[in-house]
């Protein structure tokens with residue numbers, strides 16, 4: 001049985017239960033001021049670190065555990081006689097278990113009224129030092145930084161009198177990841193401060209983008225390959241993915257997700273999530289672009305309409321719904337080749353329909369009320385660096401829209417325009433999206449020229465046998481000349497939505513008036529690359 005444990009925690013969750021179990025196992029418990037007080041108050045036998053070291057806690061707690069009697073007791077290698085002799089020579093007892101969690105630096109500095117002095121005082125020094133000592137010596141010492149691991153440690157001690165090496169190694173890795181993140185948070189905070197010499201009592205102004213940008217991710221899985229088979233790849237997620245984000249998926253069945261599956265699933269999910277849950281929507285993605293998007297009274301209707309936009313491209317698509325998938329919709333989807341199917345829930349009938357199609361990857365992602373943007377920062381790798389931006393989370397409000405033509409859109413046209421605008425945000429630039437009746441009719445994506453996107457969108461509608469007569473069209477950025485507008489009008493569009501803001505806006509507005517269509521400006525652009 002281990003002899004001695006040191007417990008020093010800011011977050012006191014579960015610590016009393018842990019200490020009680022340790023005491024019952026005959027483990028001597030050392031603790032720092034606040035933790036010792038709590039445990040003693042509960043009648044749990046505890047020795048204050050200050051009594052153990054013979055040195056008082058000092059400097060307002062800045063120095064509590066930074067003492068050879070603590071670090072010697074943690075760091076000594078039990079397999080080296082010289083180390084054990086040195087402990088004996090200096091009267092240092094072994095510390096076999098360390099339980100520490102740190103001053104809440106992130107919580108403190110995320111409060112709007114956190115002064116510089118308060119931030120600095122929330123930088124834990126003794127805690128990380130002990131954690132690193134114990135994690136380094138994991139061959140002999142167990143170290144716990146997360147209250148969620150208390151139970152496994154107690155269970156192993158009860159069963160075997162000591163923790164297993166595998167557990168100690170796992171816990172040590174967790175500790176170094178934790179202290180690295182802790183220091184990253186401190187670096188992000190300090191290097192964002194604009195003042196050269198911030199005043200202690202003042203809340204320092206901080207730039208949104210710090211000089212040193214640290215981000216931590218944890219691996220979900222190594223992938224079979226990357227975008228192409230000769231590339232290696234892995235999927236990492238945020239340490240705490242935002243509610244409703246793709247990384248929260250639960251795979252209910254199907255083959256392993258590939259790199260491209262995950263990228264396309266994200267595009268499908270982010271797009272479909274922009275439709276409220278009381279408006280069943282379906283998005284079909286191919287190569288990162290929507291090839292069909294629709295809303296309907298039911299999931300089945302939404303899917304049937306989305307599929308009609310481009311049933312050829314939908315083959316092997318990634319399909320997402322914003323509402324639970326029921327049997328009727330599942331039955332219809334099952335008739336096509338689908339790579340990945342995503343929904344907030346699946347009825348038993350829907351599950352049963354896909355159970356036989358073992359290759360289809362079925363992902364369930366909870367959509368809690370009030371979910372927001374999926375990422376705090378959008379990251380894009382470029383040679384030798386990284387571009388960081390806030391995500392394109394803007395949804396244009398009705399009062400921001402400006403009708404600039406003599407012809408006003410009817411309420412039905414306005415609904416189609418808003419639908420088209422929502423979809424255009426998720427189409428690679430240059431994006432031209434024809435819509436009508438709550439569905440996409442033709443999608444032109446990823447062209448270097450807007451006019452080509454417009455032509456492609458209308459060709460695709462024609463190929464699908466869909467008429468663009470009376471359609472609404474969205475352009476993700478302004479029409480630089482009237483030529484693009486003429487193409488969409490020739491195709492049959494009777495109303496158009498785009499950001500405006502070109503030097504030649506007037507030329508384009510005049511063209512719209514000449515063609516007798518309605519034009520709405522959003523003032524917001526949605527480039528997507």
Ligand SMILES: NC(=O)c1ncn([C@@H]2O[C@H](COP(=O)(O)O)[C@@H](O)[C@H]2O)c1NC=O
Nearest residue numbers: 010032034035062064065066103125126127
């Ligand atoms: N200075 C030290 O020697 C020191 N040793 C442990 N701590 C921290 O003190 C906290 C616990 O303090 P208390 O038991 O007094 O509530 C823990 O978060 C621990 O990480 C220290 N505090 C900060 O650096």
